Amino acid sequence: MSIIDQLTELERQSQQRGIPIVGSAKGAWLLQKVQELKPKKILELGTANGYSGIILGSAGASITTIEIDENIAEEAMRNFTECKINAEIILGDGVSIVQELAQKNKHCFDLIFIDFAKRQYLPVLENCIQLVRQGGLIIADNISFDGCQDYKDAVLSHPHLKTDIIDIKDGLSCSEKK
Numbered sequence: 001m002s003i004i005d006q007l008t009e010l011e012r013q014s015q016q017r018g019i020p021i022v023g024s025a026k027g028a029w030l031l032q033k034v035q036e037l038k039p040k041k042i043l044e045l046g047t048a049n050g051y052s053g054i055i056l057g058s059a060g061a062s063i064t065t066i067e068i069d070e071n072i073a074e075e076a077m078r079n080f081t082e083c084k085i086n087a088e089i090i091l092g093d094g095v096s097i098v099q100e101l102a103q104k105n106k107h108c109f110d111l112i113f114i115d116f117a118k119r120q121y122l123p124v125l126e127n128c129i130q131l132v133r134q135g136g137l138i139i140a141d142n143i144s145f146d147g148c149q150d151y152k153d154a155v156l157s158h159p160h161l162k163t164d165i166i167d168i169k170d171g172l173s174c175s176e177k178k
């Protein structure tokens, strides 16, 4: 049974409780990406209850994921443990934590998944480019939201990125660092 099928009940509960997870259609696309790229280290901005983190970590990567809400982060940790995902949750504001990680200059991620406060996508972009390895991916969710337009324009025209827009539901962007 694929991890997407195993997460059907968590998806159903999340929808019922209004937790805005990526869901199974985008989840299947993310799963295919991690199976192709075989990332070892993943950074996620916006953990929620761990639904996307479980998919991203399901091919064996270690995942560092940032969440501002302590209660939902506790749920995520329980879900990661249950699914045997190698995950560390950093509690706090994604913008400042990503800046701190970039300043330390010792982290190199194979894949970064951005799925938190929509208007904060652009402010984290340059730090994410610094944190991802060459050939690695920066994937952002909900890219057709109004609040993400400045980020979308920036990744499509950025000299260090090659970006595709993935037309599933409200869209994802997938930027490879040149």
Ligand SMILES: C[S@@+](CC[C@H](N)C(=O)[O-])C[C@H]1O[C@@H](n2cnc3c(N)ncnc32)[C@H](O)[C@@H]1O
Binding pocket: 020, 021, 022, 023, 045, 046, 047, 048, 049, 050, 051, 052, 053, 066, 067, 068, 069, 072, 092, 093, 094, 095, 115, 116, 117, 120
């Ligand atoms: C769309 S949900 C994440 C869904 C998750 N990626 C999934 O698909 O399973 C966005 C999450 O980002 C968190 N968040 C919002 N603003 C944040 C911030 N400034 N820093 C860190 N997390 C934030 C919210 O609490 C929420 O849980």
